[in-house]
Structure formats: structure tokens, C-alpha cells
Amino acid sequence: MRHLRIGQVAAALGLLFNILVIAAVAPGAAQAQGFQTLAPTAILVDAESEAVLFEKNADELTAPASMAKTMTVEIVFNELKNGRISMDTEFTISENAWRKGGAGSGGSAMFAKVNSGVRVEDLLRGIIVQSGNDAAIAVAEGIAGTEENFARMMNERAKQIGLTKSTFRNATGYGDPAQKVTVRDLAKLALHLIETYPDYYKIFGEREFTWNKIRQQNRNPLLAMEIGADGLKTGNIDESGYGLIGSAVQNGQRLILVVNGLKTAKDRANEARKLLEWGFRAFESRQLFAEGQAVGEVQVFGGDRRSLPLVAKKPVRVLVNRGETERVSARIVYTGPLKAPVQKGAEVARLRVDRGDMQALEVPLYASEDVQVGTLSQRALDGLLEMSTGWVRNAFSSLVDRM
Helix, strand or coil, X not given: CCCCCCCCCCHHHCCEEEEEEECCCCCCCCCCCCCCCCCCEEEEEECCCCCEEEEECCCCCXXXXXXXXXXXXXXXXXXXXXXXXXXXXXXXXXXXHHHHHCHHHCCCCCCCCCCCEEEHHHHHHHXXXXXXXXXXXXXXXHHHCCHHHHHHHHHHHHHHCCCCCCECCCCCCCCCCCCEECHHHHHHHHHHHHHHCHHHHHHXXXXXXXXXXXXXXXXXXXXXXXXXXXXXXXXXXXXXXXEEEEEEEECCEEEEEEEEEECCHHHHHHHXXXXXHHHHHHEEEEEEECCCCEEEEEEEECECCCEEEEECCCCEEEEEECCCCCXXXXXXXXXXXXXXXXXXXCEEEEEEEEECCEEEEEEEEEECCCECECCHHHHHHHHHHHHHHCCCCCCEEEEEEEC
């Protein structure tokens, strides 16, 4: 068995560390240990490392309710960032938006007047702070013409930012049999909003907003708990139960949580707070690889070299239970054979790190240097080896080291 060459890992980690190179793998479902929650579905993620600290049915499809408005907001933020609209752009509150999402609809509303023009900046606050369905429909119609067209934009954009399992059907979160999300996808969406739109994201932390002389408090209960919370969004319809996407920062560390399916608003607030407090208290960061450090190698077919070192563009850190020695395993996953040419900096694999029996994080890995197409004799030799041994397709190397 050929041993994988990796960059040195700090000896002080105190971990049993395994690293594998696998041409194709499907990670099993994982359950976190050490914490229990009433929430039927939940996830807790460290924002910097993207390490999953806790998950419970994180890939189960559920109704998002008003948490779907975070995807609506992403579309608006993206339109603003790309200059297609501005904060001063006005959208009209149509009769459809007023009847379907306004005061008479029975749901949460901004209480905007029918046929009035409202600035995007105010509509955003109406969506984020007040959870206004009228405001969400207004921006959908203003950007895409109809809410149906806007839903198509939501799904296209969701795929672009890596929401692999979620489907959106409207801008409000109103119940629809086909509108389903996972808490893992919602956590990815929250991290994307925080990292991509830091200036616009600040609106999520605003505690109140007044429109049409009606003052409403932000519905996010975490904002009033003095635990460093600064976002994001609640949701509740009969199909979903009570849900919450939340984020908080303590001592420079940001955690993102999503819970859904709780029976009451009180349970939602309590479970979210407990999960955040446990996350801040129970974990410490350990660095596995420094930025630019060689994580491992993959084999290359038809190139001027047969192996290619891989690097991450930022330090790879995993959070482990404070004061405990845990088994951490890492797998380099790629689709083989990797064929030349390969350009330096190209994403060619992913590093999946498990903490115990739970997938803790997944980060992209990049080619550390160029691989040119090999000479005719090199390509011929690779072809012969491929036919006789299948060494590329069956690449499997391992290293086990006690740190």
C-alpha cells in the first residue's frame, strides 16, 4: 500500500488522526453526541471553519415557513450587489401583494398601502424585521414580474450557492407541498449571507422597524438574550412547526444554528439558546493544516507527473470537545482519474473531516502547481498501467499517525 504524503500536522493536537484518499465515497449519516434537543431537525455550525458541531436529521426535508424569506433576501442582496437595483429603487405594492400578504391576509405584514411605492431599503426591513409577506411579494414582483418567476430565480440561485436539496415555490414561505428545505441548506444560506453581504447583513440585527405608523419588534428571540446574536429569521406555519435560523458571536467566534419543527415559540427560543450556549462552551479549535500547506496528493493520468500535491486556501481547523481526545479522520475525495492538464489553483478535490461518527466539515482542495500533458511515452505508460492495474480509478492510500 502506497502511503500518502501530507504536510506536518501540529504535534500538540492530541488527536488520533487518519487521512485517506478515495476516488469516490458517499459519507454516511451522522449524529452528534453530547447534546440533546427537542427540535426534530437541527444543526450547529462554526462559521470560520464551517465545522458542524451538532446535527440532528439535518438533511430531512421540511417546510421552511418564513425562513424561506432568507432566500428572498439573498436575491435582493445579489441584485443590489450587482447594481441592477439600488436601495432607493421603488417597487409598487400591487393589489395581489396587498391582498395575499397585507393586513387582511392574517399573516405577518409590513402594512404597506396598496398601490403605494416603497423603497427597496424599506421593503428589506419589512421582510427581515417584520417578516412582512406583502413586502416579500412586492420585491418578487418588482424584480421578476411575478412571484412564480421569482421562485424560479430563487431555485437557480440556490443551486449556485450550494443548496443541494432545497426547493422554493414562493417568496413568503407560505405552505406549498413542493416547498421543502433542509436545515443544513439553511445554515449554508445563512453563512453565505453573512460572508457575501456583510453591510446588508446588519439589517438582520435591527430590533424594530416602523412603517405606516405601525411599530413592530424583530421576531428573532435571540436578539434580546444578550448572547451576541445578530440574525437571522424565524418561521412558523402548521406544516413546519416553529423554526429559527440564528447566528451569534462570542469572543470572535461566530456560530450559526438552524432548528425546525418545535411545538411552541417558547420551545424554539429555549432550544436555540441552549444549542448556542453549548456550542460556545463545549468546543475548542484545533488546526489540522495551515493555509497553503500540502494536505495530500492525488494521482494524475496522462501528465508530466503522476501525483499532484493539494492545498487549502485557508487554514483547516476542526472544533473538538474541549479537554477531550477525539478521533478525527479526513478523506480526500475526488473523481478519478484526474486527467492532465491541470492548472495551478484549480479546485480538484474536497477534504472531508469527520469527528467521531459525524462529518465535521468539508473544504475544497486546490492544485498546488501546474501539471502539463505528458510526453507520448508517459501517456502510453499511464495507459498501460490503467489497463493492467486500474491504479488511478482504485486509488486508495492511507496514513494513521498518533499525534
